[in-house]
Amino acid sequence: MAKAIFTTSESSAYDDQPEVRYHFPRTYLRQAQAAVGDWVLYYEPRRIKGPTSSSGRQAYFAIAQVRDVVPDDAKPGHFYAHVTGFLEFDRPVRFSEGAHYYESGLRKADGSTNKGAFGRSVRELSDAEFDAIVQAGFTRELEPWENTAMGVAEPPIVYTARPRVEMTRLFRDDAFRRHVREAYDNTCAVTGLRLINGGGRPEVQAAHIQPVAREGPDSVRNGLALTGTVHWLFDRGLISVDEDHRLLVARSGLPEAMSGLVQSQRPLRRPSRQEWWPHPSYLRYHREHVFKGTG
Template identity: 55%
Template sequence: MTKAVLTTKVDPTYDDRPEERYHFPRTYLRQVEAAVRDWIVYYEPRRTTGDVLSKGGRQAYFATARIDGIIPDPSRADHFYALVSGYLEFERAVPFRENFGTYERALTKEDGSTNKGAFGRAVRNMTDEEYDLILMAGYSHTLGLAPRQRPIGDVPEEIHPGFGETAQAPYEVDRRIVEQLVSRPFRDRAFSAAVKTAYADTCAMTGLRIINGGGRSEVQAAHVRPVADRGPDAVSNGVALSSTVHWMFDRGLLSVDENYDLLIAKSTAPDTLSRLLVPERKLRLPERPELWPAQTYLDYHRRQVFKG
């Protein structure tokens, strides 16, 4: 087993759904096979689509997952699906190159320039140490290494009690981070940080944004499709809500339609609920469309949770 980097675009050319599967041609079969039953990181390139002129991608690692197995694509010869589990987005996207260099050593030549041949491969195997460094950069707040990143001018979120000051990458590798990836408390903290950042610490249904005296956001991260019902820890399965609205959303008093309009279960919700919601009665969404609640999860919430 070995770790790997899997490249996927915002609007993928292949049939990728990162929280569930990764679609790839036979060219990369050996590299993906080497990572079966091990962890990978997802990388978003500069190009956002298959168009060679497209741009705007973050050129950053954005999530991790575990490859459970590989199956052939039944409709396309010489193509395969890597089936994944344990998907968890980073609380911050990690650039492939930071001030100390690249996280993947193979991406840098001896003269310090980028190895474009290696960089151009959509699947790349990597060492445990390289993987751990990316995770520590991606989950630095969850691990207590740094305040959570906020828009410029905002008060930084306090570091978790018991940890020291902000660490400068590259971090000292701590192998225990991999063990924490399957821990529910760790995953909840990482998911919460990623969702809060995507929604700029603002409740998507009330428009309220409250930061307490310690610099901590009062908004909460809600799963649209619950984890207990196989909902992933993906920002596209999350929404930032104030505590009261979060409680109502989880109990089906509130939901969201396919146009992101707010739905109220009028037979069970209190009459005063409408006063709490934004006047336009429309979910306030993150800037990046790929972080908006996915239709498949919203549909599940309306069918299985909503009491309207």
């Protein structure tokens, strides 16, 4: 087994869905197969909207574990790496910070960037480099209400993950909750309510669209920020979301007292960044397997 970097972007010509699969040509088959059973990091390049674009973050942004590698039956010479355990970082990690390069292979002896190495979409990664990137990605400043809860005075302390130790369910739930809240600005996607308690803690919750128990990933695109009551309705399939991000309400089973809280066809409040919007595949799963329907 060996760790690796998978380069991907929203405008990729390949059939990528980072939380689920990575699509690649035979050129990278050896590196991808070596990563089966091990961890990979996702990297967003500088060009994400065409050959002349330069708006990409040039940063590592998520972690996942390669489950298997299989041929793409529809496109000869291409393959899929199926992944599990996907989780976005707390912050994107730039490929270099000053003179330091997280991937030593991207730095030439003269200190300049090795563009040839950068051109490889799948790159092998040492354990030490992997650990350093993961630690940087999951380092964050604690919120004021978190400091208060821990009995810590100002200035805020910094939380740092321990690589390959912190990928527990508790760690993942906490990271998912924070990422979804941040994406939705602590505001309920259905009601538009933004409630912050006296200690500064947001009351909105993070709901998985496709449940974790049914292989739903801990991705912002598989999440919705919802108040507690709306979360309860969503998890029980009494409400759902259509392909146009409008609310669906079951015709039966909805408590009468809640009928005024949720209204059919109400537009969903979405994150400001489109790459964080609910992914169609997760919304479709919820409609087909969780939602109690309109009949």
